[in-house]
Amino acid sequence: MSGFDADRVYSVSVHQNAPSFSTESPSETEKLLLDFLLQYRLGGEFTYRDKLRANLLLKHYQLQVDLRHVSLYNDELAHLIQNKPADILPLFENAATKASRTILFPLESGLNESPEASVHSIPKIQISVKSGLNMLQFRELTADTMNKLIRIPGIVISASVLSSRATKLHLQCRACRSIKVIYPAGGLGGLGGGAERGLPRMCDAPEPEGQKKDCPMDPYLIIHSKSTFSDHQTLKLQEAPDMVPVGELPRHIILSADRYNAAQVVPGSRVIATGIYSTFNSSKNKSAGVSALRTPYLRVVHLELSSPSASGAGGLNPFGVQFTPEEEEEFNEMARSEGFYERFAKSVAPSIFGSLDIKKAISCLLFGGSKKVLPDGMRLRGDINVLLLGDPGTAKSQLLKFVEKVAPIAVYTSGKGSSAAGLTASVQRDSISREFYLEGGAMVLADTGVVCIDEFDKMRDEDRVAIHEAMEQQTISIAKAGITTVLNSRTSVLAAANPVWGRYDEGRSPGENIDFQTTILSRFDMIFIVKDVHDEQRDRTIAKHVMNIHMNRPNSNANENGEVVGEIDLDKMKRYISYCKSKCAPRLSPDAQEMLSSHFVGLRKQVQQVEQDNDERSSIPITIRQLEAIIRISESLAKMTLSPVVQTYHVDEAIRMFRFSTMDAVSAGSVDGLSRGELNQEVNRIEKEIRRRLPVGWSTSYQSLVREFVTQQGYSSHSLERTLFVMEKREIIRFSSQKKVVHRVGV
Numbered sequence: 001m002s003g004f005d006a007d008r009v010y011s012v013s014v015h016q017n018a019p020s021f022s023t024e025s026p027s028e029t030e031k032l033l034l035d036f037l038l039q040y041r042l043g044g045e046f047t048y049r050d051k052l053r054a055n056l057l058l059k060h061y062q063l064q065v066d067l068r069h070v071s072l073y074n075d076e077l078a079h080l081i082q083n084k085p086a087d088i089l090p091l092f093e094n095a096a097t098k099a100s101r102t103i104l105f106p107l108e109s110g111l112n113e114s115p116e117a118s119v120h121s122i123p124k125i126q127i128s129v130k131s132g133l134n135m136l137q138f139r140e141l142t143a144d145t146m147n148k149l150i151r152i153p154g155i156v157i158s159a160s161v162l163s164s165r166a167t168k169l170h171l172q173c174r175a176c177r178s179i180k181v182i183y184p185a186g187g188l189g190g191l192g193g194g195a196e197r198g199l200p201r202m203c204d205a206p207e208p209e210g211q212k213k214d215c216p217m218d219p220y221l222i223i224h225s226k227s228t229f230s231d232h233q234t235l236k237l238q239e240a241p242d243m244v245p246v247g248e249l250p251r252h253i254i255l256s257a258d259r260y261n262a263a264q265v266v267p268g269s270r271v272i273a274t275g276i277y278s279t280f281n282s283s284k285n286k287s288a289g290v291s292a293l294r295t296p297y298l299r300v301v302h303l304e305l306s307s308p309s310a311s312g313a314g315g316l317n318p319f320g321v322q323f324t325p326e327e328e329e330e331f332n333e334m335a336r337s338e339g340f341y342e343r344f345a346k347s348v349a350p351s352i353f354g355s356l357d358i359k360k361a362i363s364c365l366l367f368g369g370s371k372k373v374l375p376d377g378m379r380l381r382g383d384i385n386v387l388l389l390g391d392p393g394t395a396k397s398q399l400l401k402f403v404e405k406v407a408p409i410a411v412y413t414s415g416k417g418s419s420a421a422g423l424t425a426s427v428q429r430d431s432i433s434r435e436f437y438l439e440g441g442a443m444v445l446a447d448t449g450v451v452c453i454d455e456f457d458k459m460r461d462e463d464r465v466a467i468h469e470a471m472e473q474q475t476i477s478i479a480k481a482g483i484t485t486v487l488n489s490r491t492s493v494l495a496a497a498n499p500v501w502g503r504y505d506e507g508r509s510p511g512e513n514i515d516f517q518t519t520i521l522s523r524f525d526m527i528f529i530v531k532d533v534h535d536e537q538r539d540r541t542i543a544k545h546v547m548n549i550h551m552n553r554p555n556s557n558a559n560e561n562g563e564v565v566g567e568i569d570l571d572k573m574k575r576y577i578s579y580c581k582s583k584c585a586p587r588l589s590p591d592a593q594e595m596l597s598s599h600f601v602g603l604r605k606q607v608q609q610v611e612q613d614n615d616e617r618s619s620i621p622i623t624i625r626q627l628e629a630i631i632r633i634s635e636s637l638a639k640m641t642l643s644p645v646v647q648t649y650h651v652d653e654a655i656r657m658f659r660f661s662t663m664d665a666v667s668a669g670s671v672d673g674l675s676r677g678e679l680n681q682e683v684n685r686i687e688k689e690i691r692r693r694l695p696v697g698w699s700t701s702y703q704s705l706v707r708e709f710v711t712q713q714g715y716s717s718h719s720l721e722r723t724l725f726v727m728e729k730r731e732i733i734r735f736s737s738q739k740k741v742v743h744r745v746g747v
Contacts, residue, residue, distance in 0.1 A: 026087075026091055029077070029080070029088065029091055030091045030094055030095050031095075032074065032077060033077070033088075033091060033092050033095035033096075034095040034098055034099055036048070036070060036073050036074070036077070036095075037049065037052065037063075037095060037096060037099045038099055038102070040069060040073050042069075047069070048063065048065065048069075049099070049103065051063060051064075052096065052099060052100055052103060052125070053103050056100050056103065056104060056122075060260070061100075061122070061123045061124070061125050061126060061260075062125060062126040062127070062128065062259070062260045063096055063125055063126070063127055063128070064127075064128045064129075064130055064302070065092075065127055065128070065129055065130065066130050066131075066132075067081065067082070067129055067130065067131035067132065067133070068131075068132055081129065081149065082131075082133070082148060082149045083148055083149075084147070085129075085147075085148070085149045085276045085301070086147055086276055086278065086299075089127060089129070089276075089301070092127045093124050093125055093126065093127050094124075096125035096127055097122055097124050097125050099125075100122055100125055101122055104122070126258075126259045126260050126261075127301075128260070128261065128301055128302040129149065129274060129301045129302055130274065130302050130304075131149060131151060131274055131302075133149065133150070133151045133274070134151070135151045135152060135153050135272065136150050136151065136152050137152070137239065137243055138152060138154070138239040138243070138251040138253065139245075139251065141253075141277060141296070145277050146277055146278070146279070146296075147276065147277065147278055148276070148277060149274065149275070149276060149301070150274070150275065150276075150277050150298075151272055151273070151274045152237070152253070152272070152273055152298070153239075153240060153243075153270070153271070153272045153273075153306070154237040154238055154239050154240060154253075154270070154271065154273070155237070155238050155239075155240055155241075155268065155269070155270050155271075155445055156235050156236070156237055156238075156265045156266070156267055156268065156269050156270075156271055157236050157237070157238045157252070157267055157268075157439050157440055157445075158235070158236045158267050158428065158437045158438060158439045158440075159233060159234075159235050159236075159265060159266065159267055159437070160233055160234040160235070160430065160435070160437060161233075161435065161437075162231050162232070162233050162262055162263055163231075163232050163233070164229040164230070164231065164232065165229060165230055165231075165232040165258070166184055166227055166228070166229050167183065167184070167228050167229065167230050168181065168182075168183055168227055168228040169181070169182050169183075169184060169199075169222055169227050170222070170223045170226035170227045171199065171200075171220040171221065171222060171223070172220065172221050172223055173203045173205060173215055173219045173220055173221075174215075174216070174219050174220075174221055175203065175213075175214060175215040175216065175219055176203065176205055176208070176213060176215055178203065178205030180200070180204075180205070180220065182199075182200070199218070199220045199222075200220060201217055201218055202215070202217070202219075203215035203219045203220070230258055230259050231258060231259055231262040231263070232256070232257070232258045232262060233256075233257045233258075233261075233262035233263060234254060234255070234256055234257075235254070235255040235256075235257060235265065235300075236252055236253075236254060236255070236439075237252065237253050237254075237255050237271070237273060237298075238250050238251070238252050239251055240270065241410075241411055241412075241445065242410075253296065253297065253298055254295075254297040254298070255273055255275065255297065255298045255300050256297055256298070256299050256300065257300040257303065258300075261300045261301075261302070261303055264303050264305070265303060265305065267438060267439070267440045267444065267487070268440045268444045268445060268447050268487065268488065269305060270305075270306050270409075271303050271304060271305055271306060272303075272304040272306055273298060273300055273302075273303055273304075274300070274301050274302040274303075274304075275298040275299050275300040275301050275302075276298070276299040276301065277296060277298055278296070278297065278298075278299055279294035279295060279296050279297065280294060280295060280297055281294055281295075323575070323579055327575070327579075328579070331575075331576055331579050331580075331642075332642065334568075334576065335580075335640075335641045335642040336641070340640070340641055341360075341363070341637065341640055341641065341653075343567075343568070344363050344568065344573075344640060345359045345360040345363050346359070346567065347567045347568040347573060348362050348363055348399075348402065348406070349362075349395075349398060349399050349402040350567050351398075351549055352395045352398055352399065352402075353541065353542050353545040353546075354538075354542070355394075355395075355530070357528070357657060357660050357661070358388065358399065358528055358530070359399075360657060361386050361526050361528065361657060361661060362386065362399060362403060362494070363636075363640065364384055364633050364636040364637060364640075364657075365383075365384045365385075365386050365403070365450065365492050365494055365636075366403070366406065366407055366450070366577050367577060367580055367581065367636040367639045367640050368382050368383050368384055368492060368581065368632070368636055368639070369382040369383070369384060369586075369631065369632030369633070369634075369635035369636050369639070370382045370585040370586060370587065370635050370639075371383075371490070379473075379474065380628070381472065381473075381474050381490070381632075382585075382632060382635070383474070383490060383491060383492040383493075383632075384492055384525045384526070384629070384632050384633065384636060385471055385492055385493040385494070385495075385523060385524045385525050385526075386492075386493075386494050386495070386524065386525065386526045386527075386528070387456070387495045387496075387497065387521075387524040387526070387527045387528070388494075388495070388496045388497070388528050388530055389496075389497050389498070389499060389504075389513075389514060389527060389528065389529050389530065390498070390499070390504065390528070390529060390530025390531060390532070391498075391499075391503050391504055391530065391531055391532040392498060392502065392503070392532075393532060394530040394531075394532055396454075396496035396530065397454050397496060399496075400412065400452040400454055400494060400496055401452075403450055403452055403494055404450075404452050405570060406570055406573050406574055406577070407449055407450040407574075407577070408449065408574055408577060408578045408581075409446055409447070409448060409449025409450070410446060410449050410450045410451075410452065411442045411443075411445055411446040411449070411450075411451050411452070412452045412454070413442050413451065413452070413453055413454070414453070414454045414455050415453055415454060415455035415456050415457070415458045415459035415497075416455050416458045416459070418442070418453070418459065418463060419463055420462060420463040420465075420466035421441060422441045422442060423441050423442050423443050423451075423463065423466055423467055423470075424441050424443055424444070424466050424467070424470065424476045424478070424487075424489075425438050425439060425440050425441050425444055425476060425478050425487055426438070426439050426441065427439075427478070427480045427481045427483055436481045436482065436483055438478065438483060438485065438487070440487060443467065443470045443476060443489040443491055444476065444487050444488070444489055446489075446491045447488050447489055447490055447491060448490050448491070449491055449492075450491060450492045450493075450494055451491045451492070451493050451494070452494045452495075452496075453467075453493060453494070453495045453496070454495075454496050455496070455497070455498075456495040456496060456497035457497040457498055457499075457500075457515060457516070464516075464520060467493065468519060468520060468523065470489040470491065470493075471493055471520075471523040472523050472625075474488070474489055474490045474491075475487065475488060475489060476488075476489050493524075495524075497514075497516075499513040499514060499515075500513055500514070500515045501513070503532075504529060504531050513529075514620070518620075518621050521620050521621065522621045522623050522625050522626070523625065524662075525626075525629035525632060525633065525662075526629070526633070526657065526658065526661040526662055527620060527661055527662045528661045580639050580640065580642060581639075583642065584638075584639045584642050584643075584644065585639070586635045586638035586639055586643060586644055586645060586646050587635075587644070587645060587646065588631065588634070588635075588645075588646045589645045589646055589647060589648075591647075591648050592634065592646045592647060592648055592650070592651045595648055595651050596627065596630060596631060596634075596651055597627075599630075599651075599655055600626075600627045600630070603622055603626070604622060607622045613678070620662060622662070626658070626662065629658065629662075630651075630654050630655060630658050631654075633654035633657060633658065634646045634650045634651045634653070634654035635650075637650040637653055637654060638650045679718075679719060679722070682715055682716065682719040683719050683722050683723045683726065685715075686709055686715060686719060686720060686723040687723050687726070687727065689709070690705070690723065690727070690733075691732075694733070694742070694744040695744065696744050696745070696746070696747065697743075697744065697745075698743075698744055699736075699741055699742060699743040699744065700741070700742055701740060701741055701742070702735075702739060702740050702741065702742055703740070705720065705724075705742065706720065724742070730746070731745065731746045732744065732745070732746045732747070733745065733746075
């Protein structure tokens with residue numbers, strides 16, 4: 001008999017089918033739940049009994065119950081919890097409170113007394129039900145799911161201030177001093193339960209002997225010191241941006257969280273909420289006089305945090321992604337495979353031809369560097385920001401759309417349709433309590449992810465300034481309507497923009513082509529100028545590629561089965577990125593450090609040279625931020641192959657990419673070994689000569705111009721081409737007979 005407690009009678013069912021119980025009477029159900037809490041065991045451990053004892057000793061009056069365990073213990077009970085949670089959960093809480101009394105005061109025989117009557121009163125234990133139910137989407141919440149237990153994922157966009165809701169009210173009549181105790185309905189945190197009905201209007205105490213009772217209407221006063229209250233919070237949950245069908249607004253639902261579930265989340269955190277889908281009578285409907293219309297809300301039973309931002313660094317990955325050992329092995333193998341970096345870059349937007357360097361930059365952006373917190377609390381960001389600036393028709397938006405699909409957390413917005421409040425945060429006023437609260441915008445929702453901003457040049461300047469702070473300090477400070485606060489926005493920014501004149505004009509400096517302030521340009525780690533160059537061979541290849549895509553033909557680099565060789569599919573890329581981000585944070589090796597610092601000095605010299613040649617400040621600054629950018633790029637290259645240390649070859653590639661992007665943009669416009677300043681001088685001199693040689697109305701052959709300027713006077717053929725091109729644009733000259741003859745037509 002060892003292992004059994006003394007002096008208790010135990011029954012063991014001999015038959016396979018245990019005696020059925022009736023779930024009709026609440027007392028039976030409660031007894032069964034009590035048995036479950038005290039008797040359920042996994043292996044040799046009484047899970048819930050031990051859990052409850054541990055929580056009680058910490059004075060945490062709560063218990064998390066896994067629905068799967070309940071169904072293993074008694075299937076019918078689990079069904080009841082799913083289908084009638086509003087009836088069963090109060091019983092469950094009573095059972096838990098009884099169980100905790102048994103655990104704490106085993107010698108007291110007060111099991112049958114009411115909770116209040118016990119000498120040692122224990123607060124009610126809150127049960128949170130963790131279930132493995134299938135997740136429903138917002139659009140699947142129909143009338144059938146009403147009053148059932150459901151799970152929905154989403155993003156918390158606003159959280160109200162904690163309020164205290166009465167669970168037991170101690171009332172006293174003003175006239176006859178009689179006491180009455182009421183328990184408001186919906187004390188379990190139902191919205192608008194007891195408050196609607198209010199207090200009893202008439203005093204119903206018995207008349208005292210010999211005198212007539214004369215109590216007025218509404219006699220009761222609340223004695224607050226003897227009433228009990230519990231915390232309560234209202235949250236607003238919005239469906240995740242990737243779940244919203246195109247052309248529809250994202251849906252919201254109000255969550256009502258009480259006691260230990262309150263004050264768990266902040267706006268911007270992604271959660272999976274389990275709760276009872278119920279309705280309340282909102283004050284909006286009253287005015288319309290429609291009594292049967294009720295607004296749905298969710299009474300939270302359990303909140304699972306599922307974003308890295310909420311559960312601390314290295315917590316659950318977005319939406320609680322867990323990796324199986326097989327997957328981890330596969331990922332490690334992928335990272336070690338030959339030429340993985342090239343392969344990954346080619347898998348970025350495979351249907352877009354060429355621009356491999358941009359794809360490599362986007363791969364770096366997806367992985368990001370390592371963020372650092374210095375001893376004095378200063379933070380250095382690890383996210384990489386990339387700007388694509390270029391001619392129309394170079395597939396910039398398609399790249400952005402692809403990144404939105406492949407990044408674990410991403411928000412896509414277009415510059416024209418985004419306001420500063422929409423990107424950062426807006427202050428809203430609650431319709432019922434008239435309090436101000438914050439609603440996070442795109443940058444806050446994409447915390448620890450990527451924000452893709454298309455049409456970056458079409459944004460108003462004041463809106464663009466709003467993201468300065470988000471790009472460098474990775475926070476958004478708000479001071480509106482008496483709310484001063486700081487929100488996290490640890491996001492990478494991928495922006496696409498067109499130059500000022502729609503196309504990149506070679507004749508002008510990058511500064512004139514790019515209409516952005518230096519302040520925002522220095523915050524981008526890589527700036528690509530994407531030009532649409534005319535080159536017959538390349539045009540043929542692209543045309544062929546586009547035709548193949550439109551005809552659904554396999555790509556040219558496909559094997560015989562028509563599968564594209566070496567491409568990684570979207571889901572695998574997504575999971576691999578999550579895996580690398582959660583597992584790896586590379587640091588620089590001493591060699592790499594030395595190499596970087598010497599290289600940076602060289603870069604500054606080069607920029608200084610370009611500035612002197614062109615006789616103007618460079619519009620794309622090379623500052624210490626750019627050194628940090630190269631460090632971040634090399635870290636992300638190391639992270640891509642799960643290497644814990646940044647080696648010199650990573651730095652080499654980072655420097656090459658930086659040269660190809662930002663440095664290229666700095667010195668854009670110089671050709672044939674001439675800097676832009678010298679080129680412009682030559683162009684001016686040639687133009688003067690031509691104006692002197694060709695009076696209005698005269699014409700000459702193109703060949704003779706080439707002979708005179710290039711062969712005799714030694715100007716470069718490029719400057720001559722350039723001059724004629726500019727003069728034709730200004731309608732000073734006109735070409736005829738296939739550009740062989742030049743006519744002077746204008747002044």
